[in-house]
Amino acid sequence: MRLIIFLSVFLGVYGGLHLYGFIKIRRALVLSPGITTALALCMVCLIASPILTRISERHGYELLARVLAYVGFTWMSLIFLFVSCAVVLDVYGLLVHVAGRVFNADLSGMTLLPRHAFIISFMVSVISTGYGAFAAVRIGTEHVVVETRKVPETVDRIRIAQISDVHLGIMVGEKRLRRILDQVKQANPDVLVSTGDLVDGQTDNLSKLEEMFRDIHTKHGKFAVTGNHEFYAGLPRALAFFEHSGFVVLRGEGVTVSDMLNIAGVDDPAANRYEVTAEVSEKALLEKLPQEKFTLLLKHRPVIDEGASGLFDLQLSGHTHKGQIFPFNFLTMLFYPIRSGLHELDKNGRIYVSRGTGTWGPPVRFLSPPEVTVIDLVYKKEET
Numbered sequence: 001m002r003l004i005i006f007l008s009v010f011l012g013v014y015g016g017l018h019l020y021g022f023i024k025i026r027r028a029l030v031l032s033p034g035i036t037t038a039l040a041l042c043m044v045c046l047i048a049s050p051i052l053t054r055i056s057e058r059h060g061y062e063l064l065a066r067v068l069a070y071v072g073f074t075w076m077s078l079i080f081l082f083v084s085c086a087v088v089l090d091v092y093g094l095l096v097h098v099a100g101r102v103f104n105a106d107l108s109g110m111t112l113l114p115r116h117a118f119i120i121s122f123m124v125s126v127i128s129t130g131y132g133a134f135a136a137v138r139i140g141t142e143h144v145v146v147e148t149r150k151v152p153e154t155v156d157r158i159r160i161a162q163i164s165d166v167h168l169g170i171m172v173g174e175k176r177l178r179r180i181l182d183q184v185k186q187a188n189p190d191v192l193v194s195t196g197d198l199v200d201g202q203t204d205n206l207s208k209l210e211e212m213f214r215d216i217h218t219k220h221g222k223f224a225v226t227g228n229h230e231f232y233a234g235l236p237r238a239l240a241f242f243e244h245s246g247f248v249v250l251r252g253e254g255v256t257v258s259d260m261l262n263i264a265g266v267d268d269p270a271a272n273r274y275e276v277t278a279e280v281s282e283k284a285l286l287e288k289l290p291q292e293k294f295t296l297l298l299k300h301r302p303v304i305d306e307g308a309s310g311l312f313d314l315q316l317s318g319h320t321h322k323g324q325i326f327p328f329n330f331l332t333m334l335f336y337p338i339r340s341g342l343h344e345l346d347k348n349g350r351i352y353v354s355r356g357t358g359t360w361g362p363p364v365r366f367l368s369p370p371e372v373t374v375i376d377l378v379y380k381k382e383e384t
Helices: 002-028 033-058 062-102 114-136 174-187 207-214 228-233 235-245 270-274 282-287 329-335
Strands: 140-148 158-163 191-195 222-225 253-257 261-265 294-298 314-317 341-344 350-353 371-379
Touching: 002 033, 002 062, 002 114, 033 062, 062 114, 140 174, 158 174, 174 207, 174 371, 191 261, 191 294, 191 314, 207 235, 222 261, 222 294, 228 235, 228 270, 253 282, 282 294, 314 371
Parallel strands: 140 371, 158 191, 191 222, 261 294, 294 314, 314 350
Antiparallel strands: 158 371, 253 261, 341 350
16 A cells, blocks of 8 residues: 555656656647657656666666666756756746736746747756766765863864764665775774665675675774665664674664763664664663763654654764755755754754765755765863
8 A cells, every 4th residue: 555655656746746747848849740759758768767677677677777776866866957947037027027027017028938948947947967976976975063071182083973864775875885984984983883874775685895895994883774765675684784784783782882971773664664773762772871981872853752862872863965956955944844964952962964975866966966964073171
């Protein structure tokens, strides 16, 4: 039933984008009946391509799945940006029309012909997608310093590297992961954490990627939590990948590392839908940890549990990708007001939300560059 609902919503929304784009093309260009039919059939195939990608991947047709993924998901970026620009131009045209009626003025010179609007929308979508594809593979580092009296004064710093939403699979593979881990190695962290969605879709043939993670050595270990995609990919396989990669997976658990730092982690809420784990109270989990030590909470979604307020010092999250492709970030804001960056919370807590390190769906990041986050915990000196 969940699958039927998901497919209905996906096909309705994604099909609606294509219908809008199809109408804009028909109004802008003079097309013969044959070309119009071919365009409609092509759009139907492109609507179905994400579903066909997963089916091909699940049945072991990896090459076909990869081709379908790159074509279908790149097109997803193009049609989304095309429709977004077209909507803006339609709103502009409506405002000009209303202003002309209100002021009884001829403002026709300020309007755009359908053909011109189409050309502008098309060029914006192509240029933005091209730029976003280039930006998606340029992994940058965000450096954050957190001052606290909960780390030993004798320690220069405790450095944490965070990766999130990498989505390893048929589109994000060895080449991209090498770029990511190069940034991690340069940071030389004491702890490496993954805040969910490390894998995506099928998790077969990832042994080379496991080796790359095992090559990352940290003083205090590597820790991870599940994201929603770990459950979509198949939890047992995802957990096996974590284990073979050298991660300790925290599923409603907390540990104290080297007697100086608490690290706790919880499963993504997708676990409840799959009924694979018992729900854990964050408050009960965090209360068990030594309160005099700095407590790091790993949680995929940037949602604050009010009951746990004051029991953690820093929550690390991801999930939103900061929209990944502008202006999709306006939609993610409706569900997750804390989109990215460091934010102060009540009772001396903080949350840092990563923009994400990889990509989901379109291999594009437009105005939301990928990041490896480097957090330095340093002793806060007394103010004089």
